[in-house]
Structure formats: C-alpha cells, structure tokens
Amino acid sequence: MARAALSPDAVVGLALRIVDEEGPDALTLAAVAGRAGVATPSLYKHVRNLAELRALVSERVMGELTEIASEAVLGRSGDEALRALMDGWRSYAARHPHRYSALIQAPRPETAEAGERLVGVILAALRAYGLEGSAAIHAVRCLRAAMHGFAVLESAGAFQLAEDLGESYALLAHMVVSGLRTPREP
Amino acid sequence: MARAALSPDAVVGLALRIVDEEGPDALTLAAVAGRAGVATPSLYKHVRNLAELRALVSERVMGELTEIASEAVLGRSGDEALRALMDGWRSYAARHPHRYSALIQAPRPETAEAGERLVGVILAALRAYGLEGSAAIHAVRCLRAAMHGFAVLESAGAFQLAEDLGESYALLAHMVVSGLRTPREP
DNA sequence: TCTGTTAGCTAATGGCATTAGCCTTAGGGC
DNA sequence: GCCCTAAGGCTAATGCCATTAGCTAACAGA
Structure with missing residues (x-):
C-alpha cells in the first residue's frame, strides 16, 4: 500500500x-x-467510474435504511412492528432527503444483496399477519410502494399544503394495516 | 415568423x-x-435551457396523466372510480416507463398548474367517500404516494420476483379502499 | 538496501451546455 | 412588387466534466 x-x-x-x-x-x-x-x-x-460510485452510495444508503428498519422491527410484532417500520423509514428519509433520493431502485449487482436484506426485514415486519408464499410477496411490494412513494414525494417537496404530514402518513399506515386485516374479494 | x-x-x-x-x-x-x-x-x-426543457417535458407528461386519470374517473364513482383511476395510472406508467420517470415531482412554476389539475382529478375520484377538508387532503396524499410508489418501483424494475404484478397492485388498491372505509383510531 | 506495487500526478481527448455575435430570410406594411 | 425588421438559424469560443494513458515517487516486504 x-x-x-x-x-x-x-x-x-x-x-x-x-x-x-x-x-x-x-x-x-x-x-x-x-x-x-x-x-x-x-x-x-x-x-471504477462515476456510475459505480453512485451504485456504492446507493448501497450504503440501502444499508443504513436496512439497519433503521431492523431496529424498528426488533422486539415488536403485528401492527406495532409495521407502524414502527413505516415511521423509521419516513423519518430516515426526512432526516436525509438528498441521501434518500440518491437511492437507486433499479437492481444492480452492487445493490442486489443490500436490497434482498432490506426486503427480508420488511418481510419480518409482516410476519405476524400470517401471510404465506405469494401473499407475503404481494404485501411486501405494497408496503414498499407506500413507504417509498410517500418518502419520494415528501423529499421532493411535492406535498405543498399545510395539512400535517404526520397525519397523512398515519392514514397511509392505517390503509396498509386495514388492507392486511380486511379480507378481500366479495 | x-x-x-x-x-x-x-x-x-x-x-x-x-x-x-x-x-x-x-x-x-x-x-x-x-x-x-x-x-x-x-x-x-x-x-431557455436544458432545465426548462426538462420541466416542459414533465409538464407534458403530467398533462397526459391528468387526461388518463380524468377519463378513468369520468362516469364512475366510489370504489369503481378509485380502482379505474389506479389502473389507468399504472397502465400509463407501464406503457411509457421512461416517460413516467421523467416526471418531475418537485414543484416548479412550469408544472404547478398541471400538478394542481392532477390533484383535482384525484380529489374527484375520492368524492364519493364523503371526505371533508383536511381528511380529503390526507387521502389524496396517500393515494398519490401509493400509485406513484408502485409506478416508480415497477418502472425501475425493482419488483424482481415472478409473482403477478397485477395481483400486487390489486392488493394495494384494496388497502386504499379498506383504509378509507374502515374507521380509524381504536 | 533493493524492488515491486500502487496511489498519486499531469496531459490529453471528447462530450456536453451555454453565451456571443453574425447572417439570412420570411413576412407585414407601404 | 419592395423594404425593413425581427426571428430563427449558424459558427466560434468557453468552461465543466468524465475518462484514458502514461509517468513518478513512496511505501512494504525481502
């Protein structure tokens, strides 16, 4: 060296x-x-180049998010775990908005493993709902979409009105929870 | 000329x-x-410059999305309107994934008006739920977050597994609907 | 002490956005 | 039909950035 x-x-x-x-x-x-x-x-x-640096940054951010998510889920279950996960996610994004938007979603080799661990944590947060196989996958996707969508819009300043954002987010969490609890298909 | x-x-x-x-x-x-x-x-x-061109592109895309959304909501109400809106949104994003990711969320003067019209349409889709004032704002935010989050992740190819995406999205719609129907606060 | 590895350097290339200033032409008023 | 203005196009020039090639010097291990 x-x-x-x-x-x-x-x-x-x-x-x-x-x-x-x-x-x-x-x-x-x-x-x-x-x-x-x-x-x-x-x-x-x-x-190697700028693209790789971006991917490494993204990987680091994803790792931080995974850690936050793990701590939130640890020792909790059911609605409590899910709400803690969602709150942790949002507060991370709010604390580091730029960092959050540097998160690359597209699967690259560099971030593949980090992404899988993150999905694993989300899956763990949902464990108490007794979802099996595909149902769990669908639930994870919805949860990711909800959290990510809100975080992106909030980081970008897309929510202009004065209404309290925490309350909006609580409604989002309520939607997820009640959607998981309420049976589907009439 | x-x-x-x-x-x-x-x-x-x-x-x-x-x-x-x-x-x-x-x-x-x-x-x-x-x-x-x-x-x-x-x-x-x-x-004026590249930044303005991007904003104009974004504005155009937002306009197209507004049109799609309007048609979906037109002549429907309640759950049906909401599901039609969500489906229209997703299919637009799926049909033009690159275009969708060119959508700028940050409020710029160029896109402000287009953004407001879009929010107006989403609001209309929720009319049948009888939401008043702030409650309507919160609901619109959640709906935007859900649709946008899913569209972004899907466009980016972030959903890797084989499970049917339509089914995942149906669950997301179910979450929104049941969250709006189920009373909150225990 | 010697040697190989390697982090750093300078120089060069090419793509891009942007600005300045010139030229041409279309079209409206006469 | 003619002129004159303004609009839309051009070339030249600048500066920032990423990237590559090839050189140099310091440190580690023998």
Missing part, C-alpha cells in the same frame, strides 16, 4: 457528504476529488 | 421521443438538436 488516507469507503463517505449538502446532482468525481484534496483522475484508483 | 418547422412544442415532442426510446438520461440538447436537424445552440431560440 502507499501513503493514502483515501480508500473506496472513504470516497463513498465524501460522496455521501456531497449528496447530503448539495444534492444528488452535485455528486461529481470532480467534487469528490476537491473534498479529498486530490486530482480527479486519482479517484479511479479507488472506484 | 421565419421558416421553421421548429417551435417550443415541437422541441418538447422530440425530447419526449428521445426519453421514450433512450431513457431520461439520454435527453440532452445535443440529442434533440440532432433529431431536429439543427445545430445545438439553435434550440436556445425555443427553450
């Missing part, structure tokens, strides 16, 4: 700070190099 | 074709100019 304080992880860390402070569009290799006190091409010793 | 077949609307039209065929990232002024058979700087006679 040589002298460096730099490493792939350190580069991702700097990238995250840029994303947080200036938004996902400000994430350029030039900007990262600037913060690292290094010439731009030097970064290629740590990261 | 001069000779041109070009106009702001025509530029947006070309931009939409690029988005559809090559994805939102391929939308560059150079690419539009190429299709228009014109030098890049000439586009500035029709559009």
Whole structure:
C-alpha cells in the first residue's frame, strides 16, 4: 500500500457528504476529488467510474435504511412492528432527503444483496399477519410502494399544503394495516 | 415568423421521443438538436435551457396523466372510480416507463398548474367517500404516494420476483379502499 | 538496501451546455 | 412588387466534466 488516507469507503463517505449538502446532482468525481484534496483522475484508483460510485452510495444508503428498519422491527410484532417500520423509514428519509433520493431502485449487482436484506426485514415486519408464499410477496411490494412513494414525494417537496404530514402518513399506515386485516374479494 | 418547422412544442415532442426510446438520461440538447436537424445552440431560440426543457417535458407528461386519470374517473364513482383511476395510472406508467420517470415531482412554476389539475382529478375520484377538508387532503396524499410508489418501483424494475404484478397492485388498491372505509383510531 | 506495487500526478481527448455575435430570410406594411 | 425588421438559424469560443494513458515517487516486504 502507499501513503493514502483515501480508500473506496472513504470516497463513498465524501460522496455521501456531497449528496447530503448539495444534492444528488452535485455528486461529481470532480467534487469528490476537491473534498479529498486530490486530482480527479486519482479517484479511479479507488472506484471504477462515476456510475459505480453512485451504485456504492446507493448501497450504503440501502444499508443504513436496512439497519433503521431492523431496529424498528426488533422486539415488536403485528401492527406495532409495521407502524414502527413505516415511521423509521419516513423519518430516515426526512432526516436525509438528498441521501434518500440518491437511492437507486433499479437492481444492480452492487445493490442486489443490500436490497434482498432490506426486503427480508420488511418481510419480518409482516410476519405476524400470517401471510404465506405469494401473499407475503404481494404485501411486501405494497408496503414498499407506500413507504417509498410517500418518502419520494415528501423529499421532493411535492406535498405543498399545510395539512400535517404526520397525519397523512398515519392514514397511509392505517390503509396498509386495514388492507392486511380486511379480507378481500366479495 | 421565419421558416421553421421548429417551435417550443415541437422541441418538447422530440425530447419526449428521445426519453421514450433512450431513457431520461439520454435527453440532452445535443440529442434533440440532432433529431431536429439543427445545430445545438439553435434550440436556445425555443427553450431557455436544458432545465426548462426538462420541466416542459414533465409538464407534458403530467398533462397526459391528468387526461388518463380524468377519463378513468369520468362516469364512475366510489370504489369503481378509485380502482379505474389506479389502473389507468399504472397502465400509463407501464406503457411509457421512461416517460413516467421523467416526471418531475418537485414543484416548479412550469408544472404547478398541471400538478394542481392532477390533484383535482384525484380529489374527484375520492368524492364519493364523503371526505371533508383536511381528511380529503390526507387521502389524496396517500393515494398519490401509493400509485406513484408502485409506478416508480415497477418502472425501475425493482419488483424482481415472478409473482403477478397485477395481483400486487390489486392488493394495494384494496388497502386504499379498506383504509378509507374502515374507521380509524381504536 | 533493493524492488515491486500502487496511489498519486499531469496531459490529453471528447462530450456536453451555454453565451456571443453574425447572417439570412420570411413576412407585414407601404 | 419592395423594404425593413425581427426571428430563427449558424459558427466560434468557453468552461465543466468524465475518462484514458502514461509517468513518478513512496511505501512494504525481502
């Protein structure tokens, strides 16, 4: 090894700070190099290219979200677990809106494993509802859609009116819960 | 006027074709100019800059979505209207996935009016539920979050497993409906 | 101490957005 | 039918960015 304080992880860390402070569009290799006190091409010793850096950032964010979600679900079950998961998710997105929008949803090799762990946690949150096989998959998809949709819209500032967002989110949670409890198909 | 077949609307039209065929990232002024058979700087006679072009594209997409939504709601009410709205939304996103992801959520002056009309249609779809004031706002937000979240994840290919997506979406619709029907607060 | 690896550098290339300033032509008023 | 203005097009130039190639020097292990 040589002298460096730099490493792939350190580069991702700097990238995250840029994303947080200036938004996902400000994430350029030039900007990262600037913060690292290094010439731009030097970064290629740590990261294949900008696309990979983005994927690594996304993976990191997904990991953080997984951790948050795990803690929320841990030691709870049923509606309580589900509400804790949803609240944790939203508050993460609200705390780091730029970071949240840097989350890449498209499945890339880099994020595949992180994505699966996250889905696993969501699945765990739903365990008490006694869903089997496909039913569990459908429920996970709906929960992801609801949480992600709300988080994206809230981060983007798409909810303009003055009404309390927490209350809107509580209604969303209520929809999920009652949808899981109420039998379908008349 | 001069000779041109070009106009702001025509530029947006070309931009939409690029988005559809090559994805939102391929939308560059150079690419539009190429299709228009014109030098890049000439586009500035029709559009202020790339950011504005993106906003105009977004506005157009939002308009199309509003139209789809209106037709779905027209002549229906209650659960039927709500399900038709949701189905129309999803099928639009599925038919034009790139176009859908070019939808900008952040409120910009260019898209403000289009956004309000869209919210108006969603509100109309919920009319039969007898929601008043704030309750209606919360419901609209949840519906937007659910539809948008699902559409984004589906367009991005985030739902990997083989389970039928239509069934997942039906569950989501069921959640919304039963959440609106079931009283809250224990 | 010597040597190989490797993080860093500079230089160069090419794509893109954007601005400035020029040229041409279409079209309306006469 | 003619002129004159404005609109739409062009080329040239600038600057930012990503990426590649090839050089250099420092550190690790022998």
